[in-house]
Amino acid sequence: MGKPKIGIYGLTGCAGDQLNILNCEDELLKIFDIFEVKSFVMASRAKDESVPLDVAFVEGSVSTEKDLEELKKVREKSRILVAIGHCAVFGGVQSMYMGCEAWMERYKKVYGKEDAVTISPPLEPRPLSAYVKVDAVLPGCPIEKEPFLKMAGLLAQGVIPKNPDYPVCAECKWKENECLLLKGEMCLGPITNSGCGAICPSHNIGCIGCWGPIEEENFAAGIALLESKGYTLDAVIKRFSIFGGTERGEKLAKYIESVKGGCNG
Amino acid sequence: MKERVDILKCEVHEEENPYVPERARIIRKYDLTNDVRFFQVRLCNHEKVMEWTTKYKPGQFMMLSIPNVGEAPFSITSTPTRPGIFEFCIRKVGRLTGKLFELRENDFVWLRGPFGNGFPVEKMRGKDLLFVAGGLGAAPLRSVLLYALDYRERFGKIYYLYGAKNPDEMLFKDEFFGMKERQDFDCYLTVDSDPTGEWPYDIGVVTTLFKYVKDIDVENTVAVVCGPPVMYKFVVQEFMKLGIHEENIYMTLERKMKCGMGKCGQCVVGHKYTCIDGPVFTLWDVKTIRNLI
Amino acid sequence: MRVFKMEKGNLVPFLRSLEEFGEVWGPVKKGNSFVYAHEDPEKFDLSAIRTLIPAKKFFLPKVATILKFKNGAWTDNRECKKRVIFGLHPCDLHALNIYHEFYTRIYEDPYYTSNREATLIIGLSCLPDDNCFCNLTDTSTIEEGFDLFFTELDDKFLVWVGSPRGDEVLAKRKDMVEDITQNDIKEYIEWRKKREKMFKVDLSFTGLPEIVSASYDSDIWDKMGAACLSCGTCTMVCPSCTCFDVEDEYDIRNDELNRKRKWYSCFFREYSMVAGGHNFREARAERLRLWYTHKLVGFMSEYGEPACVGCGRCVVSCPVGINVLSVVRALTGEKNDAFWAKTEVKQL
Numbered sequence: 031m032g033k034p035k036i037g038i039y040g041l042t043g044c045a046g047d048q049l050n051i052l053n054c055e056d057e058l059l060k061i062f063d064i065f066e067v068k069s070f071v072m073a074s075r076a077k078d079e080s081v082p083l084d085v086a087f088v089e090g091s092v093s094t095e096k097d098l099e100e101l102k103k104v105r106e107k108s109r110i111l112v113a114i115g116h117c118a119v120f121g122g123v124q125s126m127y128m129g130c131e132a133w134m135e136r137y138k139k140v141y142g143k144e145d146a147v148t149i150s151p152p153l154e155p156r157p158l159s160a161y162v163k164v165d166a167v168l169p170g171c172p173i174e175k176e177p178f179l180k181m182a183g184l185l186a187q188g189v190i191p192k193n194p195d196y197p198v199c200a201e202c203k204w205k206e207n208e209c210l211l212l213k214g215e216m217c218l219g220p221i222t223n224s225g226c227g228a229i230c231p232s233h234n235i236g237c238i239g240c241w242g243p244i245e246e247e248n249f250a251a252g253i254a255l256l257e258s259k260g261y262t263l264d265a266v267i268k269r270f271s272i273f274g275g276t277e278r279g280e281k282l283a284k285y286i287e288s289v290k291g292g293c294n295g
Numbered sequence: 296m297k298e299r300v301d302i303l304k305c306e307v308h309e310e311e312n313p314y315v316p317e318r319a320r321i322i323r324k325y326d327l328t329n330d331v332r333f334f335q336v337r338l339c340n341h342e343k344v345m346e347w348t349t350k351y352k353p354g355q356f357m358m359l360s361i362p363n364v365g366e367a368p369f370s371i372t373s374t375p376t377r378p379g380i381f382e383f384c385i386r387k388v389g390r391l392t393g394k395l396f397e398l399r400e401n402d403f404v405w406l407r408g409p410f411g412n413g414f415p416v417e418k419m420r421g422k423d424l425l426f427v428a429g430g431l432g433a434a435p436l437r438s439v440l441l442y443a444l445d446y447r448e449r450f451g452k453i454y455y456l457y458g459a460k461n462p463d464e465m466l467f468k469d470e471f472f473g474m475k476e477r478q479d480f481d482c483y484l485t486v487d488s489d490p491t492g493e494w495p496y497d498i499g500v501v502t503t504l505f506k507y508v509k510d511i512d513v514e515n516t517v518a519v520v521c522g523p524p525v526m527y528k529f530v531v532q533e534f535m536k537l538g539i540h541e542e543n544i545y546m547t548l549e550r551k552m553k554c555g556m557g558k559c560g561q562c563v564v565g566h567k568y569t570c571i572d573g574p575v576f577t578l579w580d581v582k583t584i585r586n587l588i
Numbered sequence: 589m590r591v592f593k594m595e596k597g598n599l600v601p602f603l604r605s606l607e608e609f610g611e612v613w614g615p616v617k618k619g620n621s622f623v624y625a626h627e628d629p630e631k632f633d634l635s636a637i638r639t640l641i642p643a644k645k646f647f648l649p650k651v652a653t654i655l656k657f658k659n660g661a662w663t664d665n666r667e668c669k670k671r672v673i674f675g676l677h678p679c680d681l682h683a684l685n686i687y688h689e690f691y692t693r694i695y696e697d698p699y700y701t702s703n704r705e706a707t708l709i710i711g712l713s714c715l716p717d718d719n720c721f722c723n724l725t726d727t728s729t730i731e732e733g734f735d736l737f738f739t740e741l742d743d744k745f746l747v748w749v750g751s752p753r754g755d756e757v758l759a760k761r762k763d764m765v766e767d768i769t770q771n772d773i774k775e776y777i778e779w780r781k782k783r784e785k786m787f788k789v790d791l792s793f794t795g796l797p798e799i800v801s802a803s804y805d806s807d808i809w810d811k812m813g814a815a816c817l818s819c820g821t822c823t824m825v826c827p828s829c830t831c832f833d834v835e836d837e838y839d840i841r842n843d844e845l846n847r848k849r850k851w852y853s854c855f856f857r858e859y860s861m862v863a864g865g866h867n868f869r870e871a872r873a874e875r876l877r878l879w880y881t882h883k884l885v886g887f888m889s890e891y892g893e894p895a896c897v898g899c900g901r902c903v904v905s906c907p908v909g910i911n912v913l914s915v916v917r918a919l920t921g922e923k924n925d926a927f928w929a930k931t932e933v934k935q936l
Contacts, residue, residue, distance in 0.1 A: 551861060561831065
């Protein structure tokens with residue numbers, strides 16, 4: 031068995047996840063040693079798109095027809111597709127729920143008219159999983175070095191990694207931090223996927239949720255808790271929305287409708 | 296008083312660590328159904344082969360590891376009366392089993408155990424035995440069935456009722472077909488439906504086989520049921536109709552386990568740890584410990 | 589039990605002298621809370637009521653590599669570290685005794701045992717705050733499970749000797765302790781009386797196992813389940829919580845596979861979920877009920893005492909106010925203004 035062939039790709043996003051892979055300076059040689067890197071445009075112009083891949087890492091959300099086309103191509107030739115970064119896993123900040131208006135209305139507000147951008151027809155930003163089968167995910171905005179290396183290690187061994195399914199609070203307790211929520215700070219720890227090592231709360235900054243909503247988020251209780259700390263519903267919903275992605279956005283919309291009886295514009 | 300230099304001990308005796316798995320070789324494997332595979336494995340350490348394969352009880356389980364993927368419990372489907380190997384019937388359902396299905400003969404897996412209470416084979420001595428299996432439940436049940444047949448003289452009447460969805464879903468078909476020929480116990484097989492049209496035995500759910508159960512001494516009968524949880528209720532009703540006491544009705548349950556030794560907690564139900572207090576429970580346990588099935 | 593007295597000024601030199609056995613850890617201030625840390629004993633804060641994370645972290649580390657796999661074989665990776673831990677209160681020691689019984693029964697957990705054998709345990713008395721209720725759980729005093737135990741009186745410590753190891757440690761430092769007098773005993777009795785009067789939580793734990801058992805179908809669990817964030821905080825801070833998860837991690841830097849065990853919680857969704865996706869405790873309410881029934885009933889059946897030691901950590905840690913006290917109050921029909929009771933959380 032030869033070395034696993036991998037490709038690292040980017041759709042619409044800031045490319046910060048690819049950059050963080052490049053930032054694994056001490057381990058980069060090791061990565062290039064255990065994998066045969068076929069495509070990583072950020073690192074090298076030399077690429078070979080003709081061979082099937084064992085693993086494709088894709089960052090960014092699907093925001094244009096071109097993104098979608100590229101994603102489908104990558105999916106087709108890859109045995110394992112890994113979504114890296116919040117954009118690819120949940121849709122990114124660009125997919126946040128901003129109101130009840132249709133997406134095109136929002137688009138027009140920003141760009142002035144419907145066909146303002148001409149490179150490729152735009153799509154409402156969505157995570158990869160909205161279009162293709164995703165075998166593994168590594169959330170974070172951007173992704174972190176240690177979780178990436180951990181994931182790369184298992185993938186090199188031919189195993190599809192699985193992320194923990196519990197909130198940031200667990201790792202925050204392991205760090206022996208004082209709870210920010212108890213101090214009245216806005217912190218999304220209880221409803222956000224762990225894996226980051228509770229970096230922000232460990233620096234006294236409330237979690238903003240960049241690892242995305244946990245599978246079983248009790249955001250109704252989360253909202254109630256933050257409201258009890260004196261935050262307005264609007265403030266809470268804004269914070270929830272930033273990294274809420276498409277799915278939480280839809281749930282939030284339903285929630286807002288049920289409590290406010292209308293649209294959160 | 297003579298002073299001890301080192302008051303605090305820091306010694307590691309590796310041989311005492313029950314978390315360290317032993318390497319075993321897959322010596323045989325074949326498909327029992329489209330998603331259930333039979334694995335026969337043998338420990339690589341010859342000195343441990345006989346010790347390990349004669350001392351377990353039917354109904355116990357082993358923790359099986361595949362490096363990088365992890366570890367999970369699997370009930371032993373072989374019997375200690377036929378030592379030398381361990382046999383498992385494994386359905387492909389998750390990450391670990393998915394990887395296991397990629398392995399070939401002569402590949403390695405890692406084992407530790409046996410764990411769990413197992414069936415009360417000593418208590419069963421001299422009793423009539425009524426075994427009822429459904430689907431994959433035949434895997435743990437086969438162990439105690441073969442055990443009872445190998446020690447045939449120790450038990451009274453033996454009934455084995457086994458139901459599968461259809462002929463293709465029946466485990467160990469050839470083996471059970473062969474058993475039907477035996478005169479010293481009663482084996483009845485059924486399928487819920489038969490799309491092949493070639494099924495030679497009963498058609499219907501497993502409870503329909505109870506009509507064949509005759510002349511058992513209910514005061515002295517041990518009943519065992521293994522299968523999907525949905526089946527338990529109906530089979531238990533049949534046991535009750537026959538008049539078998541709830542402390543003599545046994546079932547084996549499935550839970551997530553990470554240690555097998557009552558530590559990790561993930562198999563806990565009420566105050567029972569399925570890995571040490573089970574996986575074999577009586578109907579009485581099931582009624583008292585809520586949430587068991 | 590053998591008991592001596594020690595002048596207050598001798599404590600720091602005494603603790604410093606213990607570095608010869610291993611790292612000396614004790615409670616130090618972090619923000620408005622306390623954590624066990626390896627610092628100079630002068631920094632140890634004797635007023636620390638409860639540390640954020642209990643001393644279980646020394647015996648079941650939050651994350652630890654238990655096995656390594658290299659070149660086709662698994663090897664034991666016990667990393668035993670010699671430590672002296674100072675500052676465990678009676679509740680902490682009771683919890684540690686539960687840990688000991690749990691981790692040595694039927695199968696002895698070698699990682700636990702190694703850690704325990706390598707640790708010298710020095711208890712310290714305490715005066716309760718508003719959230720302490722060890723008097724209700726019968727864990728306010730301690731007779732065993734420590735090597736030495738310090739009771740802090742006005743101008744001295746009484747030093748109780750709880751093990752041969754503790755005896756040897758003290759024998760080597762005879763010049764730091766003195767024999768006690770009748771007067772010291774009197775002072776101690778006065779101190780006990782004062783301490784007993786300081787407990788504020790007004791609640792009865794009598795007959796609790798039966799009440800919890802009988803409340804299996806109560807709607808209280810659903811109400812609290814709706815408010816629970818299943819963040820696992822209560823289980824992480826609980827000194828008698830023992831659950832862990834095991835996971836393989838491949839380290840590309842050293843080309844080796846590490847089998848790690850990590851603290852885990854019965855509040856997490858995948859706790860009772862088996863391969864294939866069936867979850868034996870799908871609803872948060874069921875998981876919440878499991879924790880409380882296991883603590884308050886399960887341990888009772890298994891060990892003859894509940895696993896709650898009254899330390900108050902869940903009381904001060906749960907962001908939504910679900911804790912042993914609010915649950916017991918709800919189950920025993922006492923009205924209390926816990927968060928979950930005043931706010932009906934609207935679910936989708």
